[in-house]
Amino acid sequence: MVMDRLKGVLAPIPTPFGEDGELALDRLAANLERWNDQPLDGYVVGGSNGEFVTLTPEERVRVVEAARKSVPRERLLIAGAGTESTRETIDLSKRMARVVADAVIVVTPSYYRSRMTASALEAHYRAVADACPVPLLLYSVPAHTALDLPADTAVRLSHYPNVLGIKDSGGDVTKIARMVRESAAGFRVLAGSAGFFLAALAVGAVGGVMALANLAPGKLNDCYRAYARGDLETARAIQLSLVEANTAVTARFGVAGLKAALEEMGYYGGPVRPPLMPLVPAERDELRGILQRAGLIS
Amino acid sequence: MVMDRLKGVLAPIPTPFGEDGELALDRLAANLERWNDQPLDGYVVGGSNGEFVTLTPEERVRVVEAARKSVPRERLLIAGAGTESTRETIDLSKRMARVVADAVIVVTPSYYRSRMTASALEAHYRAVADACPVPLLLYSVPAHTALDLPADTAVRLSHYPNVLGIKDSGGDVTKIARMVRESAAGFRVLAGSAGFFLAALAVGAVGGVMALANLAPGKLNDCYRAYARGDLETARAIQLSLVEANTAVTARFGVAGLKAALEEMGYYGGPVRPPLMPLVPAERDELRGILQRAGLIS
């Protein structure tokens, strides 16, 4: 069962592009080969860190298809399938299932935000859950959508068949606690950023899907296991050591920062697609210092 | 020259769907036939009111192509071509030019909003302006994107070749005044909503692209002409009479409200695409009252 395996530390991997801006699927394979040696519990492919908004639907499917070839079946592969349209999301979810994604993750539609009422969002997710051959993970990421999936809506959806859990990137731990407490048994709440990973675990989250897991899978896994065995001091020390690096590859420098950091660590990073812009040299230097202070590069 | 004709009252038309959710291009033709009898200076096709975010790129082109067949050459047809990706926007802009759009309108990318710095946005628009065979209209609509194209950026872009003007829907008249004053000669500033049409004209906007122009083209044209001839009392009376109806088909009920209002007036409205939801009966009743008070239906 997917549900049982969805926990721990998952990496929302970036999508590699060549210098021409085209998909570089060989680079994807090479990166995954390295990540497969790391203590990761799964991958999200084609999410926010995968620049899904600048991928065509065809590219989104191709990336997941390619990733699946490198990701062993015992590791979860969750495919980003969110769009602004319910029917496109359904269509894309089905295609993701066909290329053997274990689950799909669907971000809140947000363009018509003043009309994205609780009932509109609930109807959207119910329609997708009904049609999708694999389980559905809700995804709330106000930094990108300027819209927070309400806790009440998540709780109601937790009782709906085929709704697996939620990745919440908003950082509101009180909301995470509420969802843990009030949602259906088995509903999985995951932290959407390493900045509040331990805090989320403390109130009952089962893991995290975190950009930083691309860079620090071992440390985050150590944190997770230390927490699990009750060694809070170790867990806290790791958590605190990672806050600055996490901010660098999320709020501060975004995907461009994540790709640059991967390059610093010997992975393939490569360009971001415009309108995203690469780091300027001064930002790159600063990033290097941050990674050093976090013990991720020497 | 397109630039000379871009002024007055333009309607950002909705995209008609059949009950099956598919494009209903015959309905589009019928609506346009009626609008062509109205004193409108042009159309925006496939913009926010055209539900572009739930159209595929192919559908976006087909709608513009179909509209062009009904829109006489002396009326402007501006095609929505914005996407989250610079290269997709360029590609779509070229296709829009091929189906004989007079200009394209490109909304700010917004998903990676913390990285959509002034320089990223400027680079995006410059790249599109360079590649696009027809003039480019900037489009800032914070209600949808939670991002305001900075006045400084618009001013800088106003000096760039092929940048025609801006549709600003943010409602900040001080910003509109700044852009009018500081932008290059010939740069056209247009109000993005009828709520502040007259106010924008008063500080030098040349017209408006306004959802309400679908419903009240005659009144808005009267307002525009009254203002132009210095008859402010008449202009103000019309403006004030339309504020409530304008709010109903924008901030309050959105595209579903606009389509319902069109139906009340004998146009084809039809369904919105989910996750947008139709008005509930009580909302429909309220909308009817608002249209009556505005003198748009009896």
Added chain:
Amino acid sequence: MVMDRLKGVLAPIPTPFGEDGELALDRLAANLERWNDQPLDGYVVGGSNGEFVTLTPEERVRVVEAARKSVPRERLLIAGAGTESTRETIDLSKRMARVVADAVIVVTPSYYRSRMTASALEAHYRAVADACPVPLLLYSVPAHTALDLPADTAVRLSHYPNVLGIKDSGGDVTKIARMVRESAAGFRVLAGSAGFFLAALAVGAVGGVMALANLAPGKLNDCYRAYARGDLETARAIQLSLVEANTAVTARFGVAGLKAALEEMGYYGGPVRPPLMPLVPAERDELRGILQRAGLIS
């Protein structure tokens, strides 16, 4: 009747402090003497530009009392009397009436903003209007309070005895138009910033209470009269020429900018009270350039 005289251009004057931070009422008198020669329709004393939040209640009354001595009875003197407490606001309003303020202006309480519902705000203003011996002007200034007095609430209050009008500094012209249209006959809507003065007039505002009126009373009066006689071109030219200077003494540099600008023009400016900080030299230089471009200094 105060109501009939409340229109045109009013200056919300700053409160002069000596180098020791104490009230410098002689400086106030000297400034007012100069302003009295300018075409101003009235003054607001002890408002946001008067740093009321760092004045004690006693100081607030003393400043109004002192100002009244310099302000001829045919010019309106409106006293800031807002506090976070209904009963303190009532008490202060009464004291302001005793020192012969013509009206009081009361900002929305905002500290408990999540509980400042429409009904709480309405009850607050009704209680003040009931108790206050002079007319009451509502005051909405989201830049300071992070709270917008809802248009509906203003409209309801416009029908209440002793409620004179509103100073709205939010810059939402659509809201201003709604209040003009829906409020009781005689309710006066005033622009709260020169950035949207002409736009507000165009939709029916009767004037403005504007920081910039301290610096450019003649130009703003010219704008107002040009608008009144239907000479929109002149009105617009003046409005556009003032946008940059207005931003400098409001959103950008605040009260410290206003005081520095007064000094540049030969008025007394003097220090702001901490935690407000004076302009640094580079800001002062920039301000000087802005005032020159606006034709306010040579």
Added chain:
Amino acid sequence: MVMDRLKGVLAPIPTPFGEDGELALDRLAANLERWNDQPLDGYVVGGSNGEFVTLTPEERVRVVEAARKSVPRERLLIAGAGTESTRETIDLSKRMARVVADAVIVVTPSYYRSRMTASALEAHYRAVADACPVPLLLYSVPAHTALDLPADTAVRLSHYPNVLGIKDSGGDVTKIARMVRESAAGFRVLAGSAGFFLAALAVGAVGGVMALANLAPGKLNDCYRAYARGDLETARAIQLSLVEANTAVTARFGVAGLKAALEEMGYYGGPVRPPLMPLVPAERDELRGILQRAGLIS
């Protein structure tokens, strides 16, 4: 040393008023007598839950003076001393020290928020810390001030003499983690709301100043001690059981909710001062249900 004792569970107590709206200091004494029997590590008097914004400076001092008579010296008494003015804050801090407050807590000034830069806030707190005879606790509460004291500023201030720590009510655990990691040794970070108490502890906060501590001191102390001894399961169970009740007496119903809840539990609650409004009967019923579900009343 105050610093050593500042940890655990502190209650920010409400200020009791009689039906006439005047201070009811006998009620305060009675409430404190009961709280003194509870496992509380201290009190904040005259903070946000103490309605300080509707108290005069004299009343603020009187409440603290009265509270001190009931609070044994071995329990911390921290006095709210924040105002919009640096010099008033200094003055009030000195008065609080004279009535034997152990420390003062000073909220960020916020009215001139666009000018409340990091350097303005830092200068404000340094001036207060310099002048204040007792230690100073920073206080960031964006729900009330619409301003978040930046982590960097808190970190810089942590190195300044007499700056004891921070109460952070913003709920951003990533920020709390950053402050814990980067601030000077001995700087105390406290959660400002029970909604994220355990999460804050998990990243190194030393305790909390929480409205809910007025109602559930025993449960919050149990949570704190369970966490301290590594019994996370117990800590989490308590935390989760309190989330709904916490929201009720903070974001949802505010101080009026807190006072009503106290009445349900046999304490004195009494009226709030307008413009705050009491709960309507339906809200009161709902609150009662919430307290029952949290096991706080039967």
